[in-house]
Structure formats: structure tokens, C-alpha cells
Amino acid sequence: MKDIKKFLIMIFAVLFVFAFTKVVFAATSGQYKIKVAVVEEALGIQVVADTVDLGYVVKGSSVITTDNSTGRTITKNTGAVNITLKLQLTGCTTSWTAGSTSLTDNGGDKYVLATVFERWDGTHDWSHYGDEDVITTTEKTCTAASGTHIFAPSTSQGGSDDWDGYNIPPGGEVSNFYFFKAPSSLTTEYGRQETITVTVTAIQQQ
DSSP states (O other): OHHHHHHHHHHHHHHHHHHHHHHHTOOOOOOOOOOOOOOSOSOOEEEEEOOOOOOOOOTTOEEEOOTTSSOEEEEEEOSSSOEEEEEEEEEESSSOEEOOSOTTOOBBTEEEEEEEEOOTTSOOOGGGOOGGGBOOSSOEEOOOTTTTOTTSOOGGGTOOTTTSSSSBOTTOEEEEEEEEEOOSBOSSOTTOOOOEEEEEEEEEOO
């Protein structure tokens, strides 16, 4: 009888150990979801209109291109992701140097070129340009019109985030207008047409 009781006690003890072990080592599980979108192309731009002719500009004076002229360049996002544009002066057919600090940073053989991205059929005027819009020989990145508005008139001046060079969606098309301040004097021949080259680069907007 005692042997039977001992046996039953051992059985209960073993069952208790199994039950306790199962509770202690019980586990739960969860899931990670990794989302990805594969695109055919990442970055791509097309310069739809690449030439602006400022004509004759009197030495030391300033001109802007307007909505009523052909004075704008056009860039289109042909890629599959949102992009932001960078601009840089990369060439000039003469030995002119480029002003970099302000709209009035011109001088002998020294010019200033500035630009803003803006809706082509909007109201465009002199007040839309600021020192932050000067294109330099160092690459500068466009910002939103509602922000520091580099290369864009501020929203208080009629700028729009839909038309600036920042965060352009696939298929989006933007227009640049230009400010030019001529050198105060030239050591080269007056009246000779020169060409200033601006390089535009697209980067993926994060």
C-alpha cells in the first residue's frame, strides 16, 4: 500500500514538473512587415527648354526675364521618385567672374546671375529675387518656397511649393526665371555675345 502511495506521489510530482515547465517556457510570437517598392528608374530629368537670350544689357545695369518672353528654362522630372534640384555655374565664354554674395556683387568683368523657380503664368517681378537666389560656382540646393526659399520667391511674394525646385514629383515640370546684373566695366570687347552655363543636377528627395 505504501509502495502504491509512493508511486502515485512520484507520478503527481512528475506531472507537476511538466506543467510548471510548460508555463515557464511558454512563448508568444509576432511579425515584422518589410515594405518595398521596386521602380524601373530612379532619377531622371529632361531640360525641355535650355536657352535664355537676355539680348543687350547696358554695363552696370540689371535685367530680369518675364512671363511674357521666352526668358525661362524648363526642367521635367522624368524619373520615378521625387527629386530636388541643385544649380551651379560651370562655365562662361569669357574671363568674367561670377559674383556670389548678393544681387549687387558685380564689378569690372564681374557679373551676377540669379534665378527663381516659379509658375510660368504667374506674376513675376523684381521683388521675387533675393541674395539667396544668386547662382554660384559652388553647387547650391533648392529649398521650398515656404522655407528659406533658395532659388524660389517666398510664398508671401507669390511663390508656391508646387512650382519650386524642391521635392518635384515624377512627371512634374518647373520653370526658371532669371536676374542678371552686368559687369560695371569690361576689359574685353563690348557688344560681343557671351554664354554662361548653368548645370542642373537632380538628387532624390528623402
